[in-house]
Amino acid sequence: MAVAQRRGRRIMMSGPELDAYLTGQRTCRVATVSPDGRPHVGALWFAWDGTSLWLYSVTRSRRWADLRRDPRIAVVVDDGEEYGELRGVELSGTAVTVGEAPRSGEPCPELEPVEALFARKYFGIDAMPHDGRHAWLRLTPDAVVSWDFRKLP
Template sequence: MTVTQRRGRRIMMTPEERDGYLAGRRTCRVATVGADGRPHVSALWFVWDGTALWLYSLVRSRRWAQTLRDPRVAVIVDDGDDYGELRGVEFGGAVEVVGEAPRTGEPCPALAAPERMFTAKYFGLDAMPHDGRHGWLRLVPETETSWDFRKLPRD
C-alpha cells in the first residue's frame, strides 16, 4: 500500500492510531464509479482487519452493480465537529467479491475473521446472521491518506 500524504505528515495517523480509530468507527462512505463516469457515494458498515477493509453491501444496490462493472473505489471514514477535532482515513483501490453473493452462510474460510469481527461490532452476537441479501467486498488498499488535526499545535 502506498501512503499518499503529500503534506501534513505531522497530522498523519500511525498504523496503530489508524487501526484503533477504524475499530471505533461504525460507518464509512464508499465512492463508486457509474457507467457514465459519475461518482456515487453511499454509507456502509465495515470492519478493518489491519490489512483489508471489509464492506458488507446489499447485492441489489447501485453500489454493488457499479463495483462489479468497475471495482475502483474510494472509501473515507472521518469524524470531528470543530476544525481541531477533524480526523479520518481515506483508502483507494479495487474491491473484490469474497464468498457467495448474496451471502447465505456457506463455509468460506476467508470470511471467518471478518464475519466474527463484524458480528461483534454491530450486533453483539457470536454468529453472523446471514439474510441472503448482502455480500462481502474486500478492499486491500492501494493508497491511504490519514489525518488527525488534534495533533496540530494549539494557539
C-alpha cells in the same frame, strides 16, 4: 498498505493510530463510479482487520452494480465536529468480492474472522446472520491518506 500521503505528514496517523481509529469507527462513506462516469457515494458499516476494509453490501444496490462493472473504490471514514477535532482516513483501491453473492452462509474460511468481528461489532453476537441479500467486498488499499487535526499546535 501503501501510504500516498506527502502533504500534512505532521497530522497523518501512525500505523497504530490508524488501526485503532478504523477498528473503533462504525460508519464509512463508499464512493464508486457509475456507468456515466459520475461518482456515487453511500454510507455503510465496515470491519477493519488490520490490512483490509470489509464492506457488507446489498447485492442489488447501485454500489454493487457499479463495482461489478468497475471495481475501483474509495472509502472515507471520518469524524469530529470542530476544526481542531477533525480526523479521518481515505482508503482507495480495487474492491474484490469474497464468498458467495449474495451470502447465504456457505463455509468460507477467509470470511470466518471477518464475520465474527462484524457480528460482535454491530449486532453484539458471535455469529453473522445471513439474509441472502448482502455479500462481502474486501478493499486492501493501494493508497491511504489520513489526518488528525488534534495534532495541530
